[in-house]
Amino acid sequence: GAVVSQHPSWVICKSGTSVKIECRSLDFQATTMFWYRQFPKQSLMLMATSNEGSKATYEQGVEKDKFLINHASLTLSTLTVTSAHPEDSSFYICSAREGSFYEQYFGPGTRLTVT
Amino acid sequence: GQNIDQPTEMTATEGAIVQINCTYQTSGFNGLFWYQQHAGEAPTFLSYNVLDGLEEKGRFSSFLSRSKGYSYLLLKELQMKDSASYLCAVLDSNYQLIWGAGTKLIIKP
Numbered sequence A: 001g002a003v004v005s006q007h008p009s010w011v012i013c014k015s016g017t018s019v020k021i022e023c024r025s026l027d028f029q030a031t032t033m034f035w036y037r038q039f040p041k042q043s044l045m046l047m048a049t050s051n052e053g054s055k056a057t058y059e060q061g062v063e064k065d066k067f068l069i070n071h072a073s074l075t076l077s078t079l080t081v082t083s084a085h086p087e088d089s090s091f092y093i094c095s096a097r098e099g100s101f102y103e104q105y106f107g108p109g110t111r112l113t114v115t
Numbered sequence B: 001g002q003n004i005d006q007p008t009e010m011t012a013t014e015g016a017i018v019q020i021n022c023t024y025q026t027s028g029f030n031g032l033f034w035y036q037q038h039a040g041e042a043p044t045f046l047s048y049n050v051l052d053g054l055e056e057k058g059r060f061s062s063f064l065s066r067s068k069g070y071s072y073l074l075l076k077e078l079q080m081k082d083s084a085s086y087l088c089a090v091l092d093s094n095y096q097l098i099w100g101a102g103t104k105l106i107i108k109p
Helices: none
Strands: A003-007 A010-013 A019-025 A032-038 A044-052 A067-073 A076-081 A090-097 A110-112 B003-005 B007-012 B019-025 B032-037 B044-049 B054-056 B060-065 B068-075 B086-091 B097-099 B103-108
Touching: A003 A090, A003 B054, A003 B097, A010 A019, A019 A032, A019 A090, A032 A067, A032 A076, A044 A067, A044 B097, A076 A090, B003 B086, B007 B019, B019 B032, B019 B086, B019 B103, B032 B060, B032 B068, B044 B054, B044 B060, B068 B086
Parallel strands: A010 A110, B007 B103
Antiparallel strands: A003 A019, A019 A076, A032 A044, A032 A090, A067 A076, A090 A110, B003 B019, B019 B068, B032 B044, B032 B086, B054 B060, B060 B068, B086 B097, B086 B103
């Protein structure tokens, strides 16, 4: 089946620093990738949608200058949290979709803690 | 606006059957998904319904009524490992997934 990996699985960083999270589709070409954030006991919140080779589309309320998304290839998308603050601490999950197929395949998630 | 409703929490007994309901109001409809999410983990795919009716897959079944904007996930022969959150999500006219808040299912021995 389709596999999506994320790295790192967890990260602790200091306030003010930047953190990069990678999302890779291992056995398929992901024309579209999605980045979600999930706070404890809450549902998934879509942050942005990215198509390979083009700029990401951000959801309302998500700062594009703070959450930089790069989808440079059909197998890799990165999310960089710039100038992280404690309120950015969350569970970040990516998912990927192949072509026009409707199903999204989820990565295992990255738990970010900002101290 | 777009809206998906599902109960916040349900409790059931090991070995029993539980039905988790989901109602939706979305701009367009291209299918409804059910995902299972254990605490601290990413969601895993359970089912996809785009036509009315019941889809059975082992202990899990999913039902859809498009005219009523309604779906349910039926879990049979409950096991302790079924304790998780169950997320209902609808694919809208833009092929964007609209997520419900999830139903936390607690299984008691």
